[in-house]
Amino acid sequence: MLRALDIRDLLIIDHLELTFQSGLNVLTGETGAGKSILLDSLGFVLGWRGRAALVRQGADQGEVVAEFDLPEGHAARAVLEEAGLPVSDSLLLRRVNTADGRKTAWVNDRRCSGEVLRALSDTLLELHGQHDDRGLLNPRGHRAMLDEFAGVDALVGEVRTAWTATAKARKRVEETRAALEAVRAEEEFLRHSVGELDQLNPEPGEDESLDARRRQMQAAERIRGDIARAHSLLSEGAEGTMGEAQRWLEAVAGDAGEALDAPLAALSRAMIELGEAQDGVERVLEGLEFNPGDLEDCEERLFAIRALARKHNVQPDDLADYADVLREKLQALDAGDQNLADQELALKSAEATYATAADRLSAKRRDSAATLDAAVMAELAPLKMERAVFETLITPAEAGPEGVDAVAFTVATNPGAPAGPLNKIASGGELSRFLLALKVCLRGEDSAKTLIFDEIDRGVGGATADAVGRRLKALADGSQVLVVTHSPQVAAQGAHHWRVQKSVEDGVTLSQVVPLSADDRVDEIARMVSGDRITPEARAAAKALLQGD
Template identity: 35%
Template sequence: MLQQLTIQNFAVVASLTLDWHAGMTTITGETGAGKSIALDALSLCMGARAEAGMVRSGAAKTDISASFDVRRQPEAVLWLQQQDLVSDDASECIIRRTITKDGRSRGYINGHPVPAHQLKALGGMLINIHGQHAHLDLLKSERQQELLDNFADNHNAQAKVASTYKQWQQTLKQLKTAQNQQESLRDRLQLLRYQVNELNEFNPEQGEFEQLELEFKRLSNAVELMTTCHNSQQLLSAAEPENVMTMLHQVQQLLATAGEVDASLKPTLALLEEARIQLDEAGNELDTFATNLASDPERLNQVEQRLQKTLDLARKHQIQPEQLAAHHHQLSQELSQLDDPEMQLEQLQQLVEQTELEYHNAAQALSKRRRHAGKKLAIAIVDEVKQMNMPYTKIEFSVTPAKPSSQGSDSIQLLVSTNPGQAPGELAKVASGGELSRIGLAIQVVTHHSQITPTLIFDEVDVGISGPTASVVGRMLKSLGDQSQVICVTHLPQVAANGHQQLFVDKLIEQSVTETRVTLLDKKSRIHELARLLGGEQITERTLANAQELLLEA
């Protein structure tokens, strides 16, 4: 609830402090006195656009502060906590706005500087301002839908529709992307299958290429190797009359005789014996190698073909031949992990159908709630409107199928008939300005239970209304004031009289300087102001009596 508004150097206001109370407060005053000045200041606190021209002439800056009691506003308290903007007194919230003469503005919440969009976010939870042409907002289809959904408390149903719509659109996008990529994916899959099959058939093994190279060298040089081995063996032991083994034996015999003379030669003889044994083993190994090493043209051809195939495949895949086995494994892994594009498309199509069905089910449930609530809301609005001299009014909420969206699959339209025999039609084409005002006020009264803001402000919403209808409007606004805080700028005495308290706005001109003043009226002053509204500037005993009677009736 709004508790206090302090204004410094705003437009024609030099300094003004207003204390606000629960119930309905009416604001009246002379034409041009600035009855809406307090509401304009509040709008600035709520994040409205600031301009340099708003600063009072001769002042350096405008400073506006609004104090609110937020104890009964859990949503606002939660928002303040989430933004880390809670004051030391958690029950109070102070919003401040300053504007310098060069047009720069700053906003503050509980002393913390904040951008204008945060002022708007918080302000929407604290105050609901209805301007002189607020009823024109009813002409917009989105406002009519919002009105119906708030009345029906469709927040959860709307959230489900929005969620399922998002899922549906996301899966639909995935399907379209997969369809666009299907051809390239199919080509890649086909290439992988061919490459893996080819490598499967060849079946390269890790380290095989190196072994093949060694075997190929040995087989391709078999004759030379056998000749070398034979010649070596001849030199070692087979050649006559001299070979290494024979000469070594002769040396051993000579040294054996000498060793009997000098024992220091015995280590040398041991070395020669060890050498003879190793030479004998080498000869045996050469014999074995030469025996096993046979010229095998068929095997040589097999090895050569295997080597060439390895080189060809490596060149084809643009890798080194030693990497062929690892590359084969990598391609096989990719093929195993790559889904069949046709199967992937089928799965995505099923998912699209599933999410689309979930959306339509949620949208149909929301439509059902809207149609049911539309009938109840229409009846309630008509009941209120008929009290305001519109006895033939008929209202219905048309809920028809529309293109699916995150808001549902409905087109919602408020249809009205104000004359007998007239078929309900679009609000903009059927209702006059005064009728729009009354319908808008009736909607405000009926939907008050769904309002989350504790303070309702009406800025001359009773334009185009007079006579007995004005009395009904006054009583309706007062009924709203019985439930929450209502501030109403009006020019109608019937409305002003229904306020729990009344403020009077006038202009004071001194030495060519204009200043707006706001005064809380006592009972006597209030009767005088109501008389002025009833009879103009000429206040008579009759108009005073009428004013007193009007106040008593209210």
């Protein structure tokens, strides 16, 4: 519920503070007094698109603050939570428009975007009038209104879930089919490549080991001859010479006393070291022995691995993994037809589930449409439109997450006349009454939103205007309705009454909103009855209207 509205420096408003209550709130005043400015200001703070120039002439900026009550479970709470904004039992909206056109908004003292304001607006308020393109006159919202009247939230949720499942199944089929087509286009390449890779069977690290072995064999060819000559000298020359020297010295060691002990010991150690050198060189020679064909085989495999790596634009060590990738593609191709068939079967099942749910929803909509039509027709009779025909038209539409139905509210103002959209067929006064009757029927138990009717009684008077007023009063029972009206019959039904008036101060025109006492209401309604000159007869008529006579 809208609790308060504070407007500063907008259009012809200097400063205005309004406090609203539940029930039927009525705003009256002469044409041009500024009633529409109040709606412009409210639309501005709610993020609606409106006039470009709002700031009062001479002011640096204009500002609007609106306060709403948010009971537990109000839809605005979810919007606030999703936007990361503070949630409490009251909602404070503030928006500023500078003279150069910049707009800044706050929600509960936190900066926010116009998008968040508009999302909150959808949960807080509905504006209805002859040129309303946000509410009942907008055919795009008629299906949602019918669904709300029908109470088919669970069915709509079921259809939406089935639609999502069908969309996912269809996407899987399309992706599998595309993948199969792509694989089939390269099937010959895949089979040849996998065969080539399987035949070579490269292993990670093999390139490096083959290259090292190749270098070793190439080096062996260069150094083996020198090492063999050295081994020959160590085995034949050095060993024999040292052995013969050792025998000569041992033969005379007894005669030389201890003088030859140290040389003989050194010579013995040298013989041992020489043996170890011979063994080490011999082992090297054995390691350098290879079949000349081994080098050729090594080079042939090494070059084959590197050529295959260049062909597939991968590193040699990645060939094995690349072969696995190609094998998976082939396996997908081989199993693809069956997989695609299974997925197509799942898609048909999902489509059947969706069709069943959509058909049930359509049937419920058709039944509820007939009920709604009857309810609206019942409301039209007291509004002096008993000859008019209201019909909820349901036609096939492209399948979507909310079913296969297009819904439009149509009217025929006279029997035998062709039916058409609300805003195309009805005149101003007729349209107002259609909208009111429709809103009364669609209101249901939803009283969370504030309803605003902007001159919805235009073009009607007398008993019809009285019927409009009584419908508005009934609609406001347990909720909040704001009505901008020129009809004394409608104004008399209000629980709270404000007069919008203009004044000129120091050559500047300003708009004011004045709450009316009981006596003031009599004068205001009398003015609405008789014009500028209030007669005793007009006052008597006003009192009769207020008393319900």
